[in-house]
Amino acid sequence: MTAPTLEEDLEDALDGPAAVDGVGVPGIRRARAWLTRAAEPGSVGLWRWVDAVGPVAAVRALRAGTAPDGARALVGARAAEDTSLADLRRAERCGARLVLPEDDEWPALPLHALALAVAGRDGEAEQADRTTALVPPVALWVRGTGRLDEVVDRSVAVVGSRASTAYGEHVAGELGHELGERGWTVVSGGAYGVDVAAHRGALAAGAPTVAVLACGVDRAYPAAHSTVFSRIVDSGGLLVSEWPPGAAPHWHRFLVRNRLIAGLTRGTVVVEAAARSGAQATARRAQRLGKAVLVVPGPVTSAMSVGCHDLLRDEDVGARLVSNAAQVVEAVGGLGVDLADPPPRPGQARDGLTDLARRVLDACPVRLGVSAERLAAVAGCDPLEAMRVLPGLEVGGLVQWTGTGWRLAPPPERARDG
Amino acid sequence: MTAPTLEEDLEDALDGPAAVDGVGVPGIRRARAWLTRAAEPGSVGLWRWVDAVGPVAAVRALRAGTAPDGARALVGARAAEDTSLADLRRAERCGARLVLPEDDEWPALPLHALALAVAGRDGEAEQADRTTALVPPVALWVRGTGRLDEVVDRSVAVVGSRASTAYGEHVAGELGHELGERGWTVVSGGAYGVDVAAHRGALAAGAPTVAVLACGVDRAYPAAHSTVFSRIVDSGGLLVSEWPPGAAPHWHRFLVRNRLIAGLTRGTVVVEAAARSGAQATARRAQRLGKAVLVVPGPVTSAMSVGCHDLLRDEDVGARLVSNAAQVVEAVGGLGVDLADPPPRPGQARDGLTDLARRVLDACPVRLGVSAERLAAVAGCDPLEAMRVLPGLEVGGLVQWTGTGWRLAPPPERARDG
Numbered sequence: 001m002t003a004p005t006l007e008e009d010l011e012d013a014l015d016g017p018a019a020v021d022g023v024g025v026p027g028i029r030r031a032r033a034w035l036t037r038a039a040e041p042g043s044v045g046l047w048r049w050v051d052a053v054g055p056v057a058a059v060r061a062l063r064a065g066t067a068p069d070g071a072r073a074l075v076g077a078r079a080a081e082d083t084s085l086a087d088l089r090r091a092e093r094c095g096a097r098l099v100l101p102e103d104d105e106w107p108a109l110p111l112h113a114l115a116l117a118v119a120g121r122d123g124e125a126e127q128a129d130r131t132t133a134l135v136p137p138v139a140l141w142v143r144g145t146g147r148l149d150e151v152v153d154r155s156v157a158v159v160g161s162r163a164s165t166a167y168g169e170h171v172a173g174e175l176g177h178e179l180g181e182r183g184w185t186v187v188s189g190g191a192y193g194v195d196v197a198a199h200r201g202a203l204a205a206g207a208p209t210v211a212v213l214a215c216g217v218d219r220a221y222p223a224a225h226s227t228v229f230s231r232i233v234d235s236g237g238l239l240v241s242e243w244p245p246g247a248a249p250h251w252h253r254f255l256v257r258n259r260l261i262a263g264l265t266r267g268t269v270v271v272e273a274a275a276r277s278g279a280q281a282t283a284r285r286a287q288r289l290g291k292a293v294l295v296v297p298g299p300v301t302s303a304m305s306v307g308c309h310d311l312l313r314d315e316d317v318g319a320r321l322v323s324n325a326a327q328v329v330e331a332v333g334g335l336g337v338d339l340a341d342p343p344p345r346p347g348q349a350r351d352g353l354t355d356l357a358r359r360v361l362d363a364c365p366v367r368l369g370v371s372a373e374r375l376a377a378v379a380g381c382d383p384l385e386a387m388r389v390l391p392g393l394e395v396g397g398l399v400q401w402t403g404t405g406w407r408l409a410p411p412p413e414r415a416r417d418g
Numbered sequence: 419m420t421a422p423t424l425e426e427d428l429e430d431a432l433d434g435p436a437a438v439d440g441v442g443v444p445g446i447r448r449a450r451a452w453l454t455r456a457a458e459p460g461s462v463g464l465w466r467w468v469d470a471v472g473p474v475a476a477v478r479a480l481r482a483g484t485a486p487d488g489a490r491a492l493v494g495a496r497a498a499e500d501t502s503l504a505d506l507r508r509a510e511r512c513g514a515r516l517v518l519p520e521d522d523e524w525p526a527l528p529l530h531a532l533a534l535a536v537a538g539r540d541g542e543a544e545q546a547d548r549t550t551a552l553v554p555p556v557a558l559w560v561r562g563t564g565r566l567d568e569v570v571d572r573s574v575a576v577v578g579s580r581a582s583t584a585y586g587e588h589v590a591g592e593l594g595h596e597l598g599e600r601g602w603t604v605v606s607g608g609a610y611g612v613d614v615a616a617h618r619g620a621l622a623a624g625a626p627t628v629a630v631l632a633c634g635v636d637r638a639y640p641a642a643h644s645t646v647f648s649r650i651v652d653s654g655g656l657l658v659s660e661w662p663p664g665a666a667p668h669w670h671r672f673l674v675r676n677r678l679i680a681g682l683t684r685g686t687v688v689v690e691a692a693a694r695s696g697a698q699a700t701a702r703r704a705q706r707l708g709k710a711v712l713v714v715p716g717p718v719t720s721a722m723s724v725g726c727h728d729l730l731r732d733e734d735v736g737a738r739l740v741s742n743a744a745q746v747v748e749a750v751g752g753l754g755v756d757l758a759d760p761p762p763r764p765g766q767a768r769d770g771l772t773d774l775a776r777r778v779l780d781a782c783p784v785r786l787g788v789s790a791e792r793l794a795a796v797a798g799c800d801p802l803e804a805m806r807v808l809p810g811l812e813v814g815g816l817v818q819w820t821g822t823g824w825r826l827a828p829p830p831e832r833a834r835d836g
Contacts, residue, residue: 167717297715297727299585300741309715312730312739321730321739323718 006030006082007063010056031055032100032139033244034084038062038075039138041242042256044118045070047135055138083244090245094218095233096143101136105147107264110155111136113289114263132281134259134288137242143217144238151208151238155185156294156332157261157286159279160194160271165304168272169197171296175269176201176209177367178325181410184332185210185237187265189257190225194271194279199228204367206410208236212264214257215249217241240264258282267292267332269322273307280307284317292331293319356381357389361398361408369405424448424500425481428474449473450557451516451662452502456480456493457556459660460674462536463488465553473556501662508663512636513651514561519554523565525682528573529554531707532681550699552677552706555660561635562656569626569656573603574712574750575679575704577697578612578689583722586690587615589714593687594619594627595785596743599828602750603628603655605683607675612689612697614643617650622785624828626654630682632675633667635659658682676700685710685750687740691725698725702735710749711737774799775807779816779826787823 004012009030032055039046049071050058061067062079072079091097099105117134142148158175160168176186176198186202188195190211202209209232213221217239220226229239242260243253261282262268268286270293273279287293295312298305311319322328353361356379363378364370376386390406393399400409422430427448450473457464467489468476479485480497490497509515517523535552560566576593578586594604594616604620606613608629620627627650631639635657638644647657660678661671679700680686686704688711691697705711713730716723729737740746771779774797781796782788794804808824811817818827 167719171718296718297723297730297739299717300589300714301585305715306741309739309741312715313741313745321715321727323724323727327731 003085006034006059006084010060027056028102029098029100030084030088031059033088033098034059034082035138036098036141036242037083037087037244037247038078038081039071040074040253040256041137042133042135042259043074044133044135046074047118047138050138087244087246090218091141091143094143094245095145096141096217096239096245099140099142099148101139105149106140107149107152109149110152110264110266113291114259117289132255132259132285134263134285136263137260139242141217141241141244142238143240144233144236146208146236146238148238148240151185151210151236152187152264153185154183155187155210155265156328157187157265157268157282158194158198158271159188159258159261159268159282160198161273161277161279161304161307162191162193162195163274163304164193164197164272165298165302167298167302168194168304171298172197172271173201173204174367175271175296175325175328176203177205179328180205180207180209181366182325182329183207184325184329187212187261189213189254189261190221190229190239192222192224196225196228198271199232201367202237203228203231203235206235208238210238210240210264212257212261213239213241213249214243214253215241216243216245216247218245219247219249221249254278255281259285262286262289262291265291265332267294267328269294269296269328270308270311270319271296272298272302272304273311274303275306275310277307280311283311283319287317287319293317294322294328294331295319296323297321353393354389356385357393360386360389361393364399364406364408366408369400369402369407371405375406421503424452424477424502428478445474446520447516447518448502448506449477450518451506452477452500453556454516454559454660455501455505455662455665456496456499457489458492458671458674459555460551460553460677461492462551462553464492465536465556468556505662505664508636509559509561512561512663513563514559514635514657514663517558517560517566519557523567524558525567525570527567528570528682528684531709532677535707550673550677550703552681552703554681555678557660559635559659559662560656561658562651562654564626564654564656566656566658569603569628569654570605570682571603572601573605573628573683574746575605575683575686575700576612576616576689577606577676577679577686577700578616579691579695579697579722579725580609580611580613581692581722582611582615582690583716583720585716585720586612586722589716590615590689591619591622592785593689593714593743593746594621595623597746598623598625598627599784600743600747601625602743602747605630605679607631607672607679608639608643608647608657610640610642614646616689617646619785620655621646621649621653624653626656628656628658628682630675630679631657631659631667632661632671633659634661634663634665636663637665637667639667672696673699677703680704680707680709683709683750685712685746687712687714687746688726688729688737689714690716690720690722691729692721693724693728695725698729701729701737705735705737711735712740712746712749713737714741715739771811772807774803775811778804778807779811782817782824782826784826787818787820787825789823793824 010027012027062075114136172194180202185208186198187210188198199209215221220229262285270279270283283293295308359379363375372386373383376383399406428445430445532554590612598620603626604616605628606616617627633639638647680703688697688701701711713726777797781793790804791801794801817824
């Protein structure tokens, strides 16, 4: 059986958005898939036109050469090409899908800020600066099993320098871990340095994390992070991209992509940033989108904190200094919901503990497991005593054996997929 | 010849404030000297009463037992004692003097903020909290040759933790040095840690610096800083105290003293501060006095920066993040005067330089001298070439041989005593 042409699928779509079972795909899906390859995202003019006439009519007009000049110029020779069906199937093979604004899982609420921004602007002026325009995506390629809207509902961007210092990576990792433990999704760019440290921290907490990529979701860029990307997908997190499978990570795509990191989240935390850096640009976009701009300070002697301090000194940005995850959650959390410290671990399990067990429990680190000997040293008891109480603490769900050591168990009340 | 009694000097003062040559001292001076020993500073009620009736009448009333109850209670049994003449002579022997509000060199302009604060407050309420009340001093014991008003005219407080880290001391030292080079006086408390690092930085720049002490100006507290205190006096700086010579550094005196550090300066820079620390308290007083509150951030992983970050997060304080001396000067400097970078070194001397000489000059550090070999490495030339141009740069007043290495000469245009 031959697959239907793009025009055949679009013809069905004009009759109604129902799927053509088994052979074609709904025309709207195929139209938006085609647009993600035919037109680089970030164009206010194109987005507005597609929004006005609808994706199916827009693609038909582009294919037929009857689209407005601006749209035709952007698409150019790619108007004659069509790999939309292949792209959708390629996505399916790697466990990805195309999420449309028409889908239930579209993160309409966070992205509403981008839609508002594009509504309030002069398209002509924006056209000249496509890399920084605040414009919604026409669709998102998403790899992973979680619902996009649910995973990013309570999310924070953690961004920073690729050339980060040990300090920046430590802070990003701790933030990622603690935000994950508090039930917040860390969104970042999957890049070297601060980005991957934040992702790794969230992964260590067993929390979903989202990498918004500047290439296809089936590609690992940088290649060194392919394991991290796999772990993100396996841990209930998502890989998200505006570009179709196989798309290459061109430089300008990173700049265009950055607005999505700010747009999908409730706030952006800048961990380390050099002067005039991409992380600063992301923070300024978050501010333009009305989202919280949070900045981690660092030593004034560190070039990697100059951009952070510049942001904190810039009154137009209105950035807020944050030192830890609790302060981040306080800034982005719901009014009155996230103001306090995280709820203590369940009372019942902890209440019955002996003084010794309590001391050993208090000695357990949050993240990296340590030996019973080390716990005993911190708790001020004999290693054998520590080893005696640890199994009980494990059964009570209070501590966890990581394979190499003991650490606190993540709070059971954290919703993993909501 | 017998020295006149306090009452005899005060009697003269009532007839007019002229000095009794050779034997007595002007009554106002002796009255205020007596008050600095008889009454602990920081009492709003006492200050107001002295301000209303005048120091001579106030002391006569206290001596005669006819003063208001509040004042009598504060002075207590000390009303019967008089070491004022001995205190004034002891001061003279160590190169100190008592500076009165009636003197030309009284820093009336900066201290006006304290006078305003005391005018706007309820004396009864303040009486309960003498350690933090914003009240002017009745007089200041000053050791050093500079005029107090001139030395503190363009001054900045640099304060912070005694238990500072290497980072805090480095930053305080650099700030002290660069503020000194820019013609600003660093005021601090002479304590361990940030205080002394800031003083030392200013001293290294050959700039006057002021230590406001919580004991007599003839005492070195801490004793380890006696050399620093001597160097302060020898470098055109000042030791300042509200307490008479010989007074001991009681703990509560440090708290009372802190308001003067904020009060004498145009702004306070907090370099490192633990949570709920004295440096934070000084910063909050600077804010209540309408002076700039400037805060140096640090690693969020450092307990010694927690207080700094708390200040920066507290919107009521309105603190401004600063990373270097230029940003400090921009915040406290005169409008339009200090906004730019410091003026370049004199054009004539620098203009005629060869490319090689210019490169060597640019390689010279500001503070610690380095070898010609090191300069050559930075300038990208042969050590012999560097050694060839250095004498010319020295004659031109552009570089300086420190005894151990070469560094930039301090700008000749900086006023050392004004």
